[in-house]
Amino acid sequence: MTDAPFGAPIDLNADLGEGFGHWRLTDDEALLSVVTSANVACGFHAGDPSTMRRVCDLAAERGVRVGAQVSYRDLAGFGRRAMDVPARELADEIAYQIGALEVFARSAGIRVRYVKPHGALYNRCVHDAEQAAAVVEGVRLAGGEAALPVLGLPGSRLHEAAGAAGLPVVAEAFADRAYTAEGTLVPRREPGAVVTDSGAVVKRSLMIARDRAVTSIDGQRVEVTARSLCLHGDTPGAVGLARRVRNELQASGVRVEAFT
Template sequence: MTAIDLNADLGEGFGHWRLTDDEQLLSVVTSANVACGFHAGDPVIMRRVCELAAERGVRIGAQVSYRDLAGFGRRAMDVPSAELTAEVAYQIGALEVFARAAGTRVAYVKPHGALYNRVVHDAEQAGAVVAGVRLADATLPVLGLPGSRLLALAGEAGLPTVTEAFADRAYTDEGTLVPRGEEGAVVTDPASVVERSVGLARDGLVTSRSGTRIAVRARSLCVHGDTAGAVELARLVRARLEASGVRVEAFV
């Protein structure tokens, strides 16, 4: 039976502001990419998400980002390598405190937003992220886009790597994500998201924005938690995956 991990970005709030329905999403997903304070998330939120994830057996991942609260980590930034390495390790360490207190641990690392897209092609920034992960814990898996410089360099550095696909994001013919600023970058039709999820999990294929069928082999599937109707959509995706003979389980 084919197996796929189902992940979502969680803890994306700050103070009184909340964006994701963490409690409900944690009843659906198998891995939680928890914001570590640089694009969203504060200590109270981080602690609560870790507690809820531990209670439900959901794996906790550190979703590391550029230091960009105002732009939600989605603005392009140029950060010196040494600084980025330290900031990645810092974010992982902060989340690890709350994960340990909840009786679990940080199980993997995933970049967020602009950093995620940057390390697909930028070897220098990708190398800085890898160095930051190794500084925090040289055994942590790195979750990222298939064929990215991040996963290539992580593998060369001895870190486990996990490929990821997106149920609700449009793809280019090259297998990269269509930038969010472009029309059609986010797939909003629930039926389309569900259909794409099954195709990605079972066949490793998705239709690009141009209509071309492309191969995207992934062990984990992301459903964004910050979109309208995210909880119900995640439930629909999981139900259809299981009904299609796909086993939904964490990759670690």
């Protein structure tokens, strides 16, 4: 599941349900008409029970796959602050988040189909073997006999741990995030980490889907083999940009479909 040959279909995923109470960050309803996979916040960096249920209901209606977007317990920092959580505790918290979303997925007649870490946890699991293993243990605990796929950066410690545990791995790429020459994401605190020009995002999306490559922040070509392309829903004009990306991909002959 990791590699995607030239001409293979690509999945479009977005982070959804990232609100809390009356406050909403993402236009979930509109984005669910564009994406094929929804990474639903499970309450630790954003989201709440009513939001999770609403997104699951909408996803079920539109045939969009639902995944658990798990994170550190960091509502105030939107899950983007570095934290040190003991491995056993982190595994339990990952399982807890997945289980919470599964309740609402089942109520909508669907299931949680995959797991994706968010923010600081996502980036930590690129290099930190212990934290990556804890995330995988949480996925295994929540999934039981079901081997839930793990969505993440190719070549990461997270994917190494998931593969070793017998979980499917799905390689992901980002059209709106800058890459280093090593194929990792430029930290958000650095200038140019987020690509805001819509034309550039569309161009990078096509390059990732057709050429399996992206241009790094210092101008180098970086090979990127991805089965799923992330479109961030918390940026201005996210819905219009997502629609444009999907339309351009399909117009160029790329099949857009879920990986699960």
